[in-house]
Amino acid sequence: xxxxxxxxxxxxxxxxxxxxxxxSDYFKTWENDVHISHIYVKQFSEDxxxxxxxxxxxxxxxxxxxxxxxxxxxxxxxxxDRETPFVQFLRHNFVANAKEQLIECLxxxxxxxxxxxxxxxxxxxxxxx
Numbered sequence: 001x002x003x004x005x006x007x008x009x010x011x012x013x014x015x016x017x018x019x020x021x022x023x024s025d026y027f028k029t030w031e032n033d034v035h036i037s038h039i040y041v042k043q044f045s046e047d048x049x050x051x052x053x054x055x056x057x058x059x060x061x062x063x064x065x066x067x068x069x070x071x072x073x074x075x076x077x078x079x080x081d082r083e084t085p086f087v088q089f090l091r092h093n094f095v096a097n098a099k100e101q102l103i104e105c106l107x108x109x110x111x112x113x114x115x116x117x118x119x120x121x122x123x124x125x126x127x128x129x
Contacts, residue, residue, distance in 0.1 A: 001038065002026075012066040014055030019048060027105065035096055041109055072102065074111050083123060086112075090124045 002021050009015040019042075027041040044052070053069050056062065073085030090099065103121070106112050112120070 002040075005038075005040070010059075012056075012059055012061045013052065013069060014057075014059035014062075015052065016055065019044065019052065028108070030097065030101055032097065037097075037101060039101060039105055041105065072106075074106065083127065084120060087120050087124050087127070090120070091128060 002023055002025075006015065006017075006020040009021070010017075021040045021042055025040045025042045027039045030037045030039070049069075049071075056066060056069050059066055073089050075085065094102075103117060107114050107117050
């Protein structure tokens with residue numbers, strides 16, 4: 001499965017072979033009546049991520065299947081006069097069940113605790129209504 005995934009990642013975001021995903025990066029599969037999503041998680045240095053962002057602009061599928069890489073703002077600060085960057089990020093439109101998948105991955109990967117995520121979700125619902 002990772003061979004096809006890496007081929008697509010190379011075509012769509014210009015991922016270099018040294019950054020390819022392996023079976024050990026497999027995280028979870030979500031299934032519903034319409035979609036099956038295989039989630040992989042891999043940590044990269046800031047320099048590698050910047051290189052990937054630059055490579056995406058020159059990828060084979062740039063402008064068609066790919067319009068770039070999006071960083072999820074997971075830093076944990078909050079100011080009294082505004083929301084955390086992550087709560088604001090949740091206000092974007094997501095395709096299918098991508099928002100729920102992202103939230104579950106962030107909890108399961110221990111980026112946020114379930115209670116932290118619950119608080120941010122409640123705040124997101126308040127500002128979205």
